[in-house]
Amino acid sequence: MNMLKLTQEGTRKLENELKELSKRKREFRHSPDKDFIINRMNEIESLLSRSLTWPVVKESGYFVQAGSTVTIEETVFHERYTYMIVHPFEADPRENKISVHSPIAKAALGKTINTTISIQAPNGSELIYTIIDIQNC
The missing domain is CATH 3.10.50.30 (Transcription elongation factor, GreA/GreB, C-terminal domain)
Known part of the structure; x- marks a missing residue:
């Protein structure tokens, strides 16, 4: 499995999106968007588990x-x-x-x-x- 390299900003955006989706998951449990949200959460978790965050200093x-x-x-x-x-x-x-x-x-x-x-x-x-x-x- 290849490690992905993300900027600190990119990692933070993914983590924030995952938190927001997790908070709102209950709201969507009877919604047609439920599958989309679950798939997106799985995609973000997969990205984060395979990624490295670049240091700020260049x-x-x-x-x-x-x-x-x-x-x-x-x-x-x-x-x-x-x-x-x-x-x-x-x-x-x-x-x-x-x-x-x-x-x-x-x-x-x-x-x-x-x-x-x-x-x-x-x-x-x-x-x-x-x-x-x-x-x-």
């Missing part, structure tokens, strides 16, 4: 991995973007948290600083970035 990393905060620079316009690579459950582009399954994460995983990565855009063009910083747990 330090310079040698290569990109799940849990890394990576800064990339677009090679033409020199715009910089910083993303945290997280489990798909926690992905939230508005908070710059991208899934390990996203194109950027897939291209960056295992790479080091000053490595150039390319991503195929949906329109067929190629986006090229350079990894300029890596922070790992």
